Amino acid sequence: MSLNCFHCGEPVPNGSDYTIRLHEESHPACCRGCQAVAQTIIDSGNADYYRLRTDLPRTAEVALDELRQLKLYDLPEVQESFVQREEGGADGEVREASLILEGIVCAACVWLNERHLQRLPGVLSAEINFSTRRARVRWNNRVIQLSSILQAVREIGYHAHPFDTSRQEELFRKERNTAIRRLAIAGLGSMQVMMYAVPIYLADDGTMTDDIHALMRFASLILTLPVVFYSAVPFFQGAWRDLKLKRAGMDTPVALGIALAFAASVYATLTGGGEVYYDSVTMFVFFLLAGRFLEMSARKKSAEAAESLVKLIPAAALRLPAWPDRSQEETVAAVRLSPGDHVLVGPGESFPADGCVVEGDSSVDESLLTGESRPVGKHPGIAVIGGTLNLASPLVVRVDRIGSDTVLSGIVRLLDRALAEKPRLALAADRVAGWFVVGLLLIASAVAAIWYVVDPSRAFWITVSVLVVSCPCALGLAAPTALTTALGRLTRSGLLATRGHALETLARATDFVFDKTGTLTTGEFRLREIQVLRGSEAEALALVAALEQGATHPIASALREAATDAPPRVARPLRYLPGQGVEGVIDGRLYRVGTPAFISVAGETPLSAGLTVVGLADEQGAIAWFGLGDELRPHARDLVDELRALGVRLHLFSGDRPENLRALAARLGIEDARGGMLPEDKLAAVKTMQATGAIVAMTGDGVNDAPVLAQAQVSIAIDQGAEAAQAAADMVLLSSELMRLSEGVRVARRTQRIIRQNLAWSLAYNISAVPAAAMGYVTPWMAGLGMSLSSLLVVLNALRLAGPRRTAAAPDPVPPLRPAPARTS
Amino acid sequence: MNILYLLIPISLVFVGFIAWIFLWAVKTGQFEDMEGPAHRILMDDDMEPPRREPPEAKPPAQS
Numbered sequence: 001m002s003l004n005c006f007h008c009g010e011p012v013p014n015g016s017d018y019t020i021r022l023h024e025e026s027h028p029a030c031c032r033g034c035q036a037v038a039q040t041i042i043d044s045g046n047a048d049y050y051r052l053r054t055d056l057p058r059t060a061e062v063a064l065d066e067l068r069q070l071k072l073y074d075l076p077e078v079q080e081s082f083v084q085r086e087e088g089g090a091d092g093e094v095r096e097a098s099l100i101l102e103g104i105v106c107a108a109c110v111w112l113n114e115r116h117l118q119r120l121p122g123v124l125s126a127e128i129n130f131s132t133r134r135a136r137v138r139w140n141n142r143v144i145q146l147s148s149i150l151q152a153v154r155e156i157g158y159h160a161h162p163f164d165t166s167r168q169e170e171l172f173r174k175e176r177n178t179a180i181r182r183l184a185i186a187g188l189g190s191m192q193v194m195m196y197a198v199p200i201y202l203a204d205d206g207t208m209t210d211d212i213h214a215l216m217r218f219a220s221l222i223l224t225l226p227v228v229f230y231s232a233v234p235f236f237q238g239a240w241r242d243l244k245l246k247r248a249g250m251d252t253p254v255a256l257g258i259a260l261a262f263a264a265s266v267y268a269t270l271t272g273g274g275e276v277y278y279d280s281v282t283m284f285v286f287f288l289l290a291g292r293f294l295e296m297s298a299r300k301k302s303a304e305a306a307e308s309l310v311k312l313i314p315a316a317a318l319r320l321p322a323w324p325d326r327s328q329e330e331t332v333a334a335v336r337l338s339p340g341d342h343v344l345v346g347p348g349e350s351f352p353a354d355g356c357v358v359e360g361d362s363s364v365d366e367s368l369l370t371g372e373s374r375p376v377g378k379h380p381g382i383a384v385i386g387g388t389l390n391l392a393s394p395l396v397v398r399v400d401r402i403g404s405d406t407v408l409s410g411i412v413r414l415l416d417r418a419l420a421e422k423p424r425l426a427l428a429a430d431r432v433a434g435w436f437v438v439g440l441l442l443i444a445s446a447v448a449a450i451w452y453v454v455d456p457s458r459a460f461w462i463t464v465s466v467l468v469v470s471c472p473c474a475l476g477l478a479a480p481t482a483l484t485t486a487l488g489r490l491t492r493s494g495l496l497a498t499r500g501h502a503l504e505t506l507a508r509a510t511d512f513v514f515d516k517t518g519t520l521t522t523g524e525f526r527l528r529e530i531q532v533l534r535g536s537e538a539e540a541l542a543l544v545a546a547l548e549q550g551a552t553h554p555i556a557s558a559l560r561e562a563a564t565d566a567p568p569r570v571a572r573p574l575r576y577l578p579g580q581g582v583e584g585v586i587d588g589r590l591y592r593v594g595t596p597a598f599i600s601v602a603g604e605t606p607l608s609a610g611l612t613v614v615g616l617a618d619e620q621g622a623i624a625w626f627g628l629g630d631e632l633r634p635h636a637r638d639l640v641d642e643l644r645a646l647g648v649r650l651h652l653f654s655g656d657r658p659e660n661l662r663a664l665a666a667r668l669g670i671e672d673a674r675g676g677m678l679p680e681d682k683l684a685a686v687k688t689m690q691a692t693g694a695i696v697a698m699t700g701d702g703v704n705d706a707p708v709l710a711q712a713q714v715s716i717a718i719d720q721g722a723e724a725a726q727a728a729a730d731m732v733l734l735s736s737e738l739m740r741l742s743e744g745v746r747v748a749r750r751t752q753r754i755i756r757q758n759l760a761w762s763l764a765y766n767i768s769a770v771p772a773a774a775m776g777y778v779t780p781w782m783a784g785l786g787m788s789l790s791s792l793l794v795v796l797n798a799l800r801l802a803g804p805r806r807t808a809a810a811p812d813p814v815p816p817l818r819p820a821p822a823r824t825s
Numbered sequence: 826m827n828i829l830y831l832l833i834p835i836s837l838v839f840v841g842f843i844a845w846i847f848l849w850a851v852k853t854g855q856f857e858d859m860e861g862p863a864h865r866i867l868m869d870d871d872m873e874p875p876r877r878e879p880p881e882a883k884p885p886a887q888s
Binding site: 048052107108110111128129173177180181184185188192196209212215216219222223226 | 826829830833834836837840843844847848851852856857858861864865867868
């Protein structure tokens with residue numbers, strides 16, 4: 001039985017004896033980093049963190065040269081973009097900055113960071129927002145520098161990035177605050193007006209004297225004024241916009257109804273007669289605003305998942321202005337870089353922009369984009385992506401794209417697009433709403449005309465009732481609220497939609513196609529068996545490691561990991577053949593590693609069935625065989641069962657050998673399992689299915705399966721723990737929890753059902769309420785009540801999609817624990 | 826019932842005051858974080874207060 005690290009929970013490797021002392025007891029730690037971090041936490045009086053936490057943090061990594069990098073953040077031009085100076089601070093300069101904290105997994109992490117920062121002398125306040133993981137820190141620059149603050153955060157095992165609140169963030173914040181204010185005023189107004197309306201209703205048999213009655217009415221009038229002229233402004237603006245565009249939108253009847261009801265009530269109050277409708281007016285302004293606010297919040301939460309990404313581009317960069325002369329270095333703010341500049345990126349630093357390597361040889365962590373946390377080799381001529389992390393050695397990079405042209409910004413735009421694109425049903429609902437409004441206005445005019453002839457005294461009120469009672473907002477609110485709620489809930493579960501139609505198509509999917517490696521299996525191959533035909537095992541491993549240097553396939557990574565103790569060899573030149581293997585020259589001899597077919601050895605391979613077999617050979621023949629296996633993800637079988645119960649047909653397409661597939665397919669219960677498929681084969685198979693009318697949902701990893709993912713009607717990319725969106729996929733599963741997929745299908749279907757329910761209700765309501773109002777059976781207050789309740793019903797029904805509330809901070813799911821960092825080569 | 830001529834205007838003043846308080850709360854950002862306070866109250870009793878120390882300028886680990 002192996003011990004687990006007290007700090008991060010990872011198993012302690014054999015032979016490491018780091019200990020953490022807490023309350024007179026010793027606990028094991030897995031690495032120096034965890035030990036240092038845990039001891040810092042304990043020694044600074046925050047040991048309660050271990051008692052309070054509900055999730056395990058990531059393994060603490062020890063990075064070199066941290067202080068030098070952090071010092072860059074003290075430079076004035078770097079601070080320009082995210083630090084504000086307060087005028088007239090008490091003794092010295094007071095500055096304020098926003099930071100994003102990385103590594104937060106539960107509420108206790110936030111507590112820990114706040115306490116740790118607050119105890120630093122010079123820090124005036126440190127507040128962390130649980131929901132967004134953003135920290136606002138105010139400090140006295142004469143006593144402490146920003147770099148020390150960032151260092152303090154690193155000491156306890158987290159990363160803090162200064163965060164440039166972009167204009168869009170500010171805009172959103174302002175928008176939200178205005179919406180809250182409007183909502184509050186409307187709520188306050190409607191409650192108070194109700195207070196005055198109740199006595200009037202209850203006392204209409206003469207117990208209230210006229211002057212008191214008038215007093216109540218005036219009080220209601222005063223309370224309604226801010227509601228109509230401040231809270232209801234968005235409706236008037238919307239109606240005005242629609243009018244200018246000669247289009248009938250949903251704001252038009254609402255604005256008309258409010259205006260007419262209010263005007264009539266004022267008239268009645270001033271002349272002392274008739275009815276007043278202040279309660280209806282305020283109530284339905286409140287309900288409508290509430291519906292819109294909830295919709296806006298849900299949409300924002302959906303988008304938040306990816307926005308943090310873009311902020312990870314570092315603020316500072318080391319430019320080499322006199323390239324190829326390396327002697328001159330200058331530190332500049334990343335925003336000041338231009339395409340064509342050359343920058344030096346050291347180990348442990350992030351790339352400040354997209355570019356191309358011109359000198360150096362290193363490996364890079366691109367988990368942001370590919371989901372692979374294994375290093376990708378970079379040599380001159382190879383592109384690098386802004387925001388990814390350089391690991392091994394310094395690289396000189398020529399900048400190609402900056403700012404909003406970078407890949408990361410593109411990803412964020414994709415997500416924005418998903419939210420902006422309306423699915424078919426919502427577009428249809430919009431159109432219907434348009435016709436509805438026109439019809440309604442015509443009916444209202446007809447009603448007014450008819451009643452004017454029949455009984456002029458009632459004509460006005462009946463017309464107002466007709467306008468107010470109808471609820472096209474059910475159409476306008478139903479679909480968007482349902483969709484945004486469902487998207488928000490799925491995002492919180494870790495299933496991110498990047499296109500507007502994704503949810504709708506997922507609900508209609510008839511067939512699910514799975515990729516094997518990396519989708520149903522963890523993609524983490526491990527070397528299980530070696531059979532050596534010539535030479536020693538260590539030699540074989542060393543040769544293989546040299547050949548697989550820089551390859552990204554999981555098999556390559558597994559082989560490299562197995563060979564960490566072997567003396568390093570260099571293989572140049574290298575030739576990669578996707579799907580087959582690698583060929584290279586080591587010490588003057590040609591070697592190949594790859595599939596048995598690739599290394600030209602026919603016949604049965606001697607390793608156990610069910611393992612993926614890779615062989616190493618030179619010109620004389622095979623040298624060794626390696627058997628690798630990867631594991632099925634947890635719940636894979638449950639997922640298959642659930643999907644089948646939902647009526648979906650299942651298929652498994654894989655590039656792996658059919659023999660390996662058979663056992664796996666039997667375990668999972670998938671009958672249609674095809675092996676040996678190259679990407680073109682998968683594409684053809686999907687097309688065949690679609691020709692028979694199937695709606696195909698394809699899951700895979702975005703990199704190799706891009707064309708197939710694009711061909712399927714809805715595509716889902718599975719990323720292990722990385723918060724990234726793949727351009728070709730319509731949805732991204734951020735965690736490795738496979739059950740989210742079946743949850744996604746269930747939620748998607750439920751969303752469609754609820755939208756239909758809302759539309760049906762809306763239809764039934766309007767068909768019965770409008771004629772009733774036209775015939776004079778509905779007084780305006782009943783109309784207002786009816787309309788408000790109808791809107792509320794629709795919104796509440798849509799909110800049923802939100803599912804159980806999570807207590808931890810939304811929306812990031814718990815990232816799976818990363819393996820302990822590989823020893824640096 | 827004439828007391829109502831006093832009470833109702835007073836209540837209007839109160840409502841105005843409440844509205845002003847609310848607007849102040851929005852302006853000072855009290856509605857930005859809806860989930861934090863729920864967690865905070867669970868964590869702040871019976872804990873050792875953090876010790877104030879000057880930050881030592883040591884690198885996190887020796888190599």
